[in-house]
Structures are given as structure tokens and as C-alpha cells.
Amino acid sequence: MQLTLDRLTKQYGDKTALDRIDAVFRPGIYGLLGANGAGKTTLMRLVCDILKPTSGEVAFNGTNIRDLGERYRSVIGYLPQDFGYYPNFTAMNFLLYMASLKGLNAGYAKKKSLELLETFGLFAVKDKKIKTFSGGMKRRLGIAQTLLNNPQILILDEPTAGLDPKERVKFRSLLRSFAEDKIVILSTHIVTDVEYIADEILVIKGGTLLKKGAESTILQEIAGKVWECRAAGQEAERLETRFAVCSRKRENGEAVLRIVSDEKPCAAAVSAAPCLEDLYLYYFQREV
Template identity: 65%
Template sequence: MELRLDRLTKQYKQKLAVDRIDLELKCGVYGLLGANGAGKTTLMRMICDIQEPTSGEILCNGQNIREMGEEYRDRLGYLPQNFGYYPEFTAYKFLLYIASLKGMGKEQAAVRSLYLLDMVGLADQKKRKIKTFSGGMKQRLGIAQAMLNEPEILILDEPTAGLDPKERVRFRNLISSFSKDKIVILSTHIVSDVEYIADEILVMKDGRLIHRGAPEVVTQEAKGLVWECKVDSKDAEHYIKRYNVGNLKNTGEQTVLRIISDTCPCEGAVETDPTLEDLYLYYFSEEENRP
């Protein structure tokens, strides 16, 4: 399985949401990182053939996906940021309904639905109405509906937004278990969601793909830019206002700061190895602080 994005572009009047992206994807988990407004969702929707590119094309095994039509969509599983569901449906009835929309036979739909409910840890809740589910349970049900047709390409757009840490860990483990022999694209601005499960990180900013590589490789972009230092607690606010501070820890009268800076921020600061979160802050701290 191979997806190729060839000079993919999407323009909305004066806004260039996706700007001439060239990308080749093969089986594996890809973490798409970017601040809100970076163009991630627009890119996902074009890959899912929901939106038409302004220019460029997407090829699946050498064929244009728009020409493939239903043949391409049969290979695709998609979990949008806010997937639609019927609150009064039970989890099992909902999956049967989605399976019917995907053209699955009744027997196949029943077997597959029960299997997936078990896989996502909802087998015991199959007769409960979705309106009674927690956010994490709804997201797990969302993964199940995206996997009904055993897709070769799985697209997940901000799947863990709003989940508590325990549910996010469960969700990441679930994605890992589903990722064999598939192209999985996980779009997020929550760095820890992709730090441990992604084979490759794709960094997107202002509609462009600005960096890609294995997690341990892309973090080297921030090499020499991450510092740790101890300052008097009364001076901490000065550093917070002046520098890009990733972490802060108070230890009595002193405060330990982790600072992302092109230059040494203060006397006694020690250069330290960057993490993926440091890289994210280096690229996107200004965007996240915009009103």
C-alpha cells in the first residue's frame, strides 16, 4: 500500500490552507504535528476524498483517488474530530447501522461489530445507549466504526482531544494494535500521543510540511536550543516573559526552568537533549498564543 501526495494544494479565497505538499506514505504510523490552523484537518479531508484539492493530486498505488471513487473509499477508515452518532442508539446497533452504510452484509456486520467492540473494550457495554458513554468510550466507539471495513488506510483527526491521561494511553495502545500492514495517519497537537507510537513525524506549519523523520531524528532540529537553569523564584516571571519556557518547577526559593532559546538564557544554564515537545514549542509557541 502506498499513498503519494503530489504538489497538493488547497486555497480558500485569500487563505492558502495547504501549500504544495509532496509526500509519500507507506505502511506505518505517521504522527502529523501542527498548531491549530496549520492545515492538518484540511489535509486529512483531502486524503479522505471529502474535499477536492485546488491543485495537485493524491495517488493510491499509482491511481488518482478521485478517479478510483468507491474503490478508494472501501480502503479507507476515518475518524474526524467530532464524529457523528445517534445518542439513542446502543453501541452495537450503531455499528450495525454504519456497517449497512458501508454495504456490509448482516452476518458479516454482526461478526465484525462484536469483534471490534471487544477489541476496543466495549463488549460489556454493547447494549448501553451512546448518550451514557464517557468521552473516552465514545472515541473508542469512533475507532471501531472507522475499522469496520478493515481499512488499509486509517485517518485519525485529533482523536484524543479532551480525553483524560488514562484514556489517552488506552487510545494510543489501541492504535498501535491496529496499525499492522496499514497506513495510519494520526493528526494532533498533543505531542505525547505520537511520541511513542509514530514511526515517522510529519511537522506542518502554515499549510506546509516543514520537517519529517523518525521521532529521534526530528528532535535533533532543536539540538543546542534547549537549556535548563535554576533562578531565584522572584526572578522566574522575568524569564517566562522573555523566553519560551517549556517546563517550570518550584523548589523552595529557587525555580527550575526548561527554556527553548537560540542563545544561553542565563549564567549557569546547562544545554540539555531536546524532546519532541521541545521541538513543538520551538516551532509553534507563537501560534498557540495567538488570540
């Protein structure tokens, strides 16, 4: 199974939201990382065949998805970023309703819905109205809904937005369990979400794909550019204004700054092992 993006481009009027993206996806988990407005949602909607590309194409096993039509949409599960829930539906009725929209037969839909409620820890509240659910419970229900049709491709747009740390951990282990043999693409601007879960990371900025690869591979880009500097008073202030500071802590009255920089920021700087958060800052520091 293979999904291919070939010079995929989307313009809204004269605004280029995505610019000639080339990428190949095989079964595995892919993390799409980018700041607000980078083009993540646009890319996902193109992959789900909800938006039409301005030029270029998405191909599934070698065929343009626009030629596959319904045959393609039936292998897709999609959680939109602004997914709307129906507050007065119960969890069970919501899943049955979504299943009917996907054209699944009633017997199968019931069996599958119960199974998913169980998997996502919502079985006990299946007859409760969604308006009584916490954000995390709603999100789990949203993800459950994507799996009703047993999709081969799963597109999750910011699935962890608004989740507390405990729900995040739960999400990651659930994702691992249902990602088997699927192409899963999830977007986030929370670096740690993709750090632990994604087999490959795509860094997207201003509509272009900056990097695609395993974390260890893309981190090589900033090897030797991450520094830890101990400084006090004015020297610390000078470093803060001149360099991209990833984190800061205080030790023995001194500031310890983690800095990403091509050049050594100060004489006492010690080189540190890069992490994904450093890479993100390296690319996006000028945007914040």
C-alpha cells in the same frame, strides 16, 4: 502500499489552508502535529477524498485517488474530528448502521461488529444507548467504526481529544494492535500522544509541512537549543519574558526553567536533551 501527496494544495476562497505538501506514507503510524488552524483536518479530508484539492494530488499506489473513486474509499477508515454519534442508538446498532452505510453485507457486518466491540472493551455495553456512554467509550466506538471495512488506510482526526490519561494509554495500545500493515495517520496537538506511538511525525504550521521524520531525526533540529536555567527573583522573571519557556519548577527556592533558544539564555544555563514538546514550542511559540 504507498500513499503519496504531491504538491497538495487547498484554498478556501483566497485563504490557503494547505500549501504544496509533499509526503510519502508507507505502512506505519504517522502523527500529524500542529496548532489550531494549521491545516490538519484539511489535509485529512483531502486524503479521504472528501475535499477536492485546489491543485496537486493524492495518489494511492501511483494512481490519483480521484480516478480510483469508490475503489479507494473502500480501503479507507476515517474518524472525523467532529464525529457525530446517534445518542439513541445502541453501540451494536450504531456499528450495524455504519456498516450498512459502507455497503457491507449484513452477515459480515454482524460478525465484525461483535468482534470490534470485544476488541474495544465495549462488548458488555453493546446493547446500551450511546447517550449513556462516557467520552472515552464514545471515542472507542468511533474508532471501532473506522475498522468495519478492514481498511488499509486509517485516518484519525484528533482521536484522543478529551480522553483522560487512562483512556489515552488504552488508545495507544489498541492503536498498536490494529495498525499492523496499515497506513495510520492521526492528528493531535497533544505532543505526548504522538511521542509514544508514531513511527514518524509531521509538523505542520500555517498550511506548510515543516518537518517529517522519525522523532529522533526531527529532534536533531533543536539539538543544542534546549537549556535548563536556575534563577531566582528578577533574573527568573527576565528569562520568562525574553525566552520560550517549556516548563518551570521550583527547587530550593529557585526557579528551574526549561528554555528553547538558539542562544544560551544565561551564563549558568546547562544544555538539556531535547524532547518533542521542546520542538513543538520552538515552532509554535509565536502563535500562542
